[in-house]
Amino acid sequence: MEDYQNKLFPYAYNILGSADDAKDAIQEILIKYQDVKNQAVQNEMGYLVRSVINESINLKKKRQMGLSNALWLPEPIATDATDEQIDSSAIISYSMMVLLEKLSPKERAVFILKEAFGYSHQEIGLVLEMTLENSRKLLSRGRSRLRSLKKGVSIDHAKVPKAYLERYVDSIRSGDIKNLEQMLSEDIMVSADGGDEIQVVRELTRGLKAAVKLLLYVFKTYQQKNKIVVTEVNHQPALLYYQDGVLVNCQIFQIEDGKIVQIHAQLASNKLKALKSAINP
Numbered sequence: 001m002e003d004y005q006n007k008l009f010p011y012a013y014n015i016l017g018s019a020d021d022a023k024d025a026i027q028e029i030l031i032k033y034q035d036v037k038n039q040a041v042q043n044e045m046g047y048l049v050r051s052v053i054n055e056s057i058n059l060k061k062k063r064q065m066g067l068s069n070a071l072w073l074p075e076p077i078a079t080d081a082t083d084e085q086i087d088s089s090a091i092i093s094y095s096m097m098v099l100l101e102k103l104s105p106k107e108r109a110v111f112i113l114k115e116a117f118g119y120s121h122q123e124i125g126l127v128l129e130m131t132l133e134n135s136r137k138l139l140s141r142g143r144s145r146l147r148s149l150k151k152g153v154s155i156d157h158a159k160v161p162k163a164y165l166e167r168y169v170d171s172i173r174s175g176d177i178k179n180l181e182q183m184l185s186e187d188i189m190v191s192a193d194g195g196d197e198i199q200v201v202r203e204l205t206r207g208l209k210a211a212v213k214l215l216l217y218v219f220k221t222y223q224q225k226n227k228i229v230v231t232e233v234n235h236q237p238a239l240l241y242y243q244d245g246v247l248v249n250c251q252i253f254q255i256e257d258g259k260i261v262q263i264h265a266q267l268a269s270n271k272l273k274a275l276k277s278a279i280n281p
Contacts, residue, residue: 004030007045008052010090014112015056015105017074017097019274021063025055050127053109057128060105071203073098073193073264075271076250078279080232092116094234095254095262098191099146107142114139160237160255165230168253168260169239172219180212185259190214195268215263223249231279240279247272247279 012022074097079088113119121135171179192200227242241249254262
């Protein structure tokens, strides 16, 4: 069963944006499968994938209904240190995960099955119990919405040299405004999710001057004594901030043409659990 859990995890996580919810969805399906496994199931893995995807869609709908108006960011996964049994190549980029929150659960599922797993519309139709035409329409609508939200965000995994983020950290530590302004894009966006327990300084900040001011203030006020580790999260460069050995912040960077265009800061402790178990400071 553990092998099934590892294989099913990318499907559930990409839809739900939460490792805990993904594990819950998979566990629920595997329990139910015990009742039917002795029946005639011709394609066991296909049956489980289909069941987990539909369970994840239903769970996503319930979770969205219970969300407040506060900014919500996905739970990050350490793709350079994740369980070797999990196919981390199927985990989509963090920036794309953020954008996919703007789609309906079914649009998201169709997009993920097509783009991340290479399913045909016929296969998607079988999994989601819909016609080929409906699958095509949902994919087209999802792609159109994503293009309107942000051009340039890709599902692909582009590597960024570790030295780039080390230069960023040095600039923050020294308060080098000029160097920071050279590294950040003019229309940079900084977002922060503190969950229920942490009130962030600002959930969303746009523009170069405002972002530099915010980043320097946050570092000086809260992060000066933190240990900072450069890593990779959801195939994107990231910084982990440790306070007295405890992971308190994960910043994920989207970099295009040598400029930082997005920084997503995850501070909610319940969404840092997967990183805590995968990466040691």
